[in-house]
Amino acid sequence: MTMHKPVMLREVLEYLDPKPNQNFIDCTFGGGGHATAILERIGQAGLLLAIDADSQILKNVKCQMSNVKCVNDNFRSLKSIYANNFPYPVSGILLDLGLSSMELDDETRGFSFLKDGPLDMRFDKAKQELTAGEVLNKYTLDNLVKIFTEYGEVPIGRARQVAKAVVETRRRRRMETNFDFVAVILQAFYPGAFARGKISVTTRDFYHHRKKITHPATQFFQALRVEVNGELASLKLVLPQAMDILETGGRLAVIAFHSLEDRIVKKFFKESVHGDSPTLRLLTKKPVAPTLEEIADNPRSRSAKLRVAEKRHENTRPPRKRERCGQAWLGNPDAVSFLSLSRSRLPAP
Numbered sequence: 001m002t003m004h005k006p007v008m009l010r011e012v013l014e015y016l017d018p019k020p021n022q023n024f025i026d027c028t029f030g031g032g033g034h035a036t037a038i039l040e041r042i043g044q045a046g047l048l049l050a051i052d053a054d055s056q057i058l059k060n061v062k063c064q065m066s067n068v069k070c071v072n073d074n075f076r077s078l079k080s081i082y083a084n085n086f087p088y089p090v091s092g093i094l095l096d097l098g099l100s101s102m103e104l105d106d107e108t109r110g111f112s113f114l115k116d117g118p119l120d121m122r123f124d125k126a127k128q129e130l131t132a133g134e135v136l137n138k139y140t141l142d143n144l145v146k147i148f149t150e151y152g153e154v155p156i157g158r159a160r161q162v163a164k165a166v167v168e169t170r171r172r173r174r175m176e177t178n179f180d181f182v183a184v185i186l187q188a189f190y191p192g193a194f195a196r197g198k199i200s201v202t203t204r205d206f207y208h209h210r211k212k213i214t215h216p217a218t219q220f221f222q223a224l225r226v227e228v229n230g231e232l233a234s235l236k237l238v239l240p241q242a243m244d245i246l247e248t249g250g251r252l253a254v255i256a257f258h259s260l261e262d263r264i265v266k267k268f269f270k271e272s273v274h275g276d277s278p279t280l281r282l283l284t285k286k287p288v289a290p291t292l293e294e295i296a297d298n299p300r301s302r303s304a305k306l307r308v309a310e311k312r313h314e315n316t317r318p319p320r321k322r323e324r325c326g327q328a329w330l331g332n333p334d335a336v337s338f339l340s341l342s343r344s345r346l347p348a349p
């Protein structure tokens, strides 16, 4: 089985900066790559709460370590997972979104359009009911178009073309496997070449005007996975919970793999940095991308974007320009109190 290579490991360590005796939460333990490096830094006296929606987490040997607590659950319930399992202050939290190479390569999970398997795609088979097969076989045409456009960012015309082909196909037979869906997509986009056998469900490389393009199923599979696992909703839920849990000065690092995820993280960070009582300080003004060497070594990292923020000390908002120059009393009572506060701290003349 392929081992998962942790993405932007050096950068994650640099920003989270784990130190001996500190405690961390890895919300997406996966193969434990990031977690192992964090454990090396925090040492025996530091503690790690490791979470993953995939029950495989419980088989990882790291879960036997006395300073590691592994929990098989969805990070959307982070606060209750934390409250029930980890009564300690937390210096850093990591979210490395998406799926691991082990999940992608396991054809019984149905995540990959390059491998045939059941249309499943659930991170947690025990707790989740909705499968990719249910979505394709039961959703209305309009709902299919909606998830393909919203979660796969497929242009509306192409989304409608594939949604119609799905509805047409399932009138004749239930769609059972990944290759059933890949065949529908290829037939919709390349009817002639598919009928002549020039391309098939096992074709890996696709070209447009001799230029290599991404596999036509890529965005449709992303859309199904996001829908089946409620990925965007979970991300929106976990971010404020993570900030609540962190101790002051603690850091939250998020690695996103597509623009839908990254937009949610960017918006949350932006909203928490501005306003009258900002709760965060941004450590990455722009998202950090993997180096070219890392992309060459691990092509899976190519779309990754890392954003990191630090929980602020309370009442540390620097005074605004107007307040600094003493005009702030014009309609801003907060600023007046800031001014009197700073005056009262001045040494007596």
Ligand SMILES: C[S@@+](CC[C@H](N)C(=O)[O-])C[C@H]1O[C@@H](n2cnc3c(N)ncnc32)[C@H](O)[C@@H]1O
Pocket: 004, 005, 006, 007, 027, 028, 029, 030, 031, 032, 033, 034, 035, 051, 052, 053, 054, 073, 074, 075, 076, 096, 097, 098, 099, 100, 101, 103, 123, 234
């Ligand atoms: C990219 S992998 C993490 C890899 C890990 N950082 C490493 O170095 O091995 C993402 C992991 O997050 C898990 N996951 C995705 N969404 C989740 C969620 N909402 N709650 C908990 N785990 C989730 C997946 O099952 C997968 O194992």
